[in-house]
Amino acid sequence: MKTADPELMRAINRYHVIDTIRRDGPIARVEIAARTDLSPASVSAITAQLMEEGLIDIHHVAPGGDAVRGRPRVLLGLNPAAYTVVGVKLTAFRIGIAVTDARGGSLSSLVLPIRVARQSPEVVADLVEDGVRRCVADAGLAMDRISGVGVGLPGVIDGIDGVSHWSPVLGGTPAPFAAAVSRRLGVPVLLENDANLVAVAEHWFGLGRDQTAFAVVTVENTIGLGLIVDGKLYRGAHGIGPALGHTRLVPGGLPCRCGLRGCLDAYASDWGLLRMAEEAGLLPQGDDAPDRIEGLVQRALAGEVAAAALFRGAGQAIGIAVSNLVNLLNPPRVILTGEGLRAGPLLREPLLEAVAENMLPTLKDGTEILFHSWGDEMWARGAATIMLRRIYEAPWNATT
Amino acid sequence: MKTADPELMRAINRYHVIDTIRRDGPIARVEIAARTDLSPASVSAITAQLMEEGLIDIHHVAPGGDAVRGRPRVLLGLNPAAYTVVGVKLTAFRIGIAVTDARGGSLSSLVLPIRVARQSPEVVADLVEDGVRRCVADAGLAMDRISGVGVGLPGVIDGIDGVSHWSPVLGGTPAPFAAAVSRRLGVPVLLENDANLVAVAEHWFGLGRDQTAFAVVTVENTIGLGLIVDGKLYRGAHGIGPALGHTRLVPGGLPCRCGLRGCLDAYASDWGLLRMAEEAGLLPQGDDAPDRIEGLVQRALAGEVAAAALFRGAGQAIGIAVSNLVNLLNPPRVILTGEGLRAGPLLREPLLEAVAENMLPTLKDGTEILFHSWGDEMWARGAATIMLRRIYEAPWNATT
DNA sequence: CATCTTTCTAAGGAGCCCGAAATAACCAAG
């Protein structure tokens, strides 16, 4: 057990300072002191050390608060150049890679349109290695400038040990993927469920910046869930995070990849939509090429009734799952995101209706449901963020 | 924001010491020092203060650890007499009251067999007042010896502000019940969802003593859920805890008290069982007197097929909900408890089958499902515990 | 140049932790 010694005290105050700078952008020392209740003297000492380490830097000098007189405030901000990290996102169809700075800004990016799911984890690790080396070179950097790699992928992922227990991308056998990639690249690698990754990114850079607890639902090839509780990523047993896609929605319903029946995934994920479309004769049997789901979306948006019904059903299913989530856990905010929202209002409206219909009336006032559409850069931030978390991690986690 | 100063440091270490004493029973100072990594000097100082405050006391003197030589260890334990609190449990049929000491030991108890649900919150507060005064007198104490009252009841309860937003006991209009009782008795009153209360009690005194995260499912007049995450009670928005009873199990299924359809409560709570029994012609229409559900249990245990089917169905429904909970949140341990388990194996077996059938195979190894049957004294401990939590609360919650 | 605000530096004081030494309590052998 970590005891509380002066070192921890320093670490806590240091964390408060960094966190304030992160949250409230470029900010003057006096202002930090006011918000953290630390004395200006302490803030000065801490920021001096942070600057020496390169974690923060001087953004610019601005005239004082209300009055324009007096010595101008020196605004401090996170130093983008403090760390360079690589974000990797694995989906069934592609490997996305981006090199980002410490603020989540993208230095270079790369997409490998590869059907990852048919390859063994060792092969995937090889592909990731090649892609990362390429992308780092594109950014004009050497590998030794990279502080770490964050890999996000759907499935049951042990983010602490870096093991994929079950994933549509890496298969059903436990794969120590983080170690595999780390061995190849010679830098630390963190593996994380993609929804967790998004949750952390939302917490640092997105709609969760000012929140201490919220839920993120990702709608993609699978339906994922990330939870921030008490400002920290929620993990269940053994480092495995939460999952929404395999809640039983319809007992004895459609079969799902996981071997169970009636999962949300079978009704609302890309995978499930394709299965249902095949079943309904809308699509021929086939593999899961990315253009198939795109085609289905286009047909639905163009007004094809049967296709539209699928997306409406998916929206409703997600809506029920979200309302269950709200009834169960009552998070103050739920952020919906992911490529699966591409069907737009077609999916969104039945989703919101189902939420309204199934949420306990008592909870309606206290819960926000938000949509957040991301560009490609945002998941890279997410992957980058899980590296940053290592650096900035709140110290009192360590006390138990 | 609370800054980290020496005071916080002390508070953290003090908490670690108390927590170690709580967990590992009567324990010597050297042993505390070993487990907390604090120096013997610090442990000595902290325990001296705790003894002065009366929170802990000397249990007895035992010969040293392995060898019998040397100065004997002085074993320290929580002092039962440190605080006296009253636990109150409200259900639809009765008010249970117990006076307990700081270790959860019962000094006196009382059950008022009153159908609480038909009375207004103000009347219920009057009844609680009378019962508490009686029970405290029975214990041979004066009211000014009581440090506080903890009230547990089912429903959507804001445990921070002490407001019942929706409850089968206090109705659907927000009722500031904690304030109402506190005004009458002149002592602090905490209101809490009964499942939260049980979760905290399990954490302090029961099957969650050694755990830092687990879930408690209570099966009674309603199905409740309490979550301990990171050693703390999980609360959603606005102090309202989680709830399992109103997850949608069967879309468009049986109507539930909450106004929705297909809730778990409609299938597995006492309330739902009675409704289904009436529907099936097993029972005449009637109110919810406690003997009705008891009668139904007896008939089922005696072999009446239709009645038994109801309980099997309830077990299955709970099993699905629990597996959803596990698939969703993956808590390392789930503790099932409550009077609703009175049907025994009749309910338990289909429940465990449904869990086995619906849980993601990957999670099976990491999740324990336990049953914990309580006597009446245990909920009183629960109610008492929420007072204790005030006293012992982990200090680093305060830093954000 | 006077004024004003921010930032830095320095000194004094308080609380905590830790290590070392002292003390306490008991056992066991002589």
Add this chain to the structure above:
DNA sequence: CTTGGTTATTTCGGGCTCCTTAGAAAGATG
């Protein structure tokens, strides 16, 4: 009964960080 060995607990001094206060330096305005 005494004395030495052994382990637990307490006491004490040094060192760390924090806070406050005060003052000086920096940088801008008027």
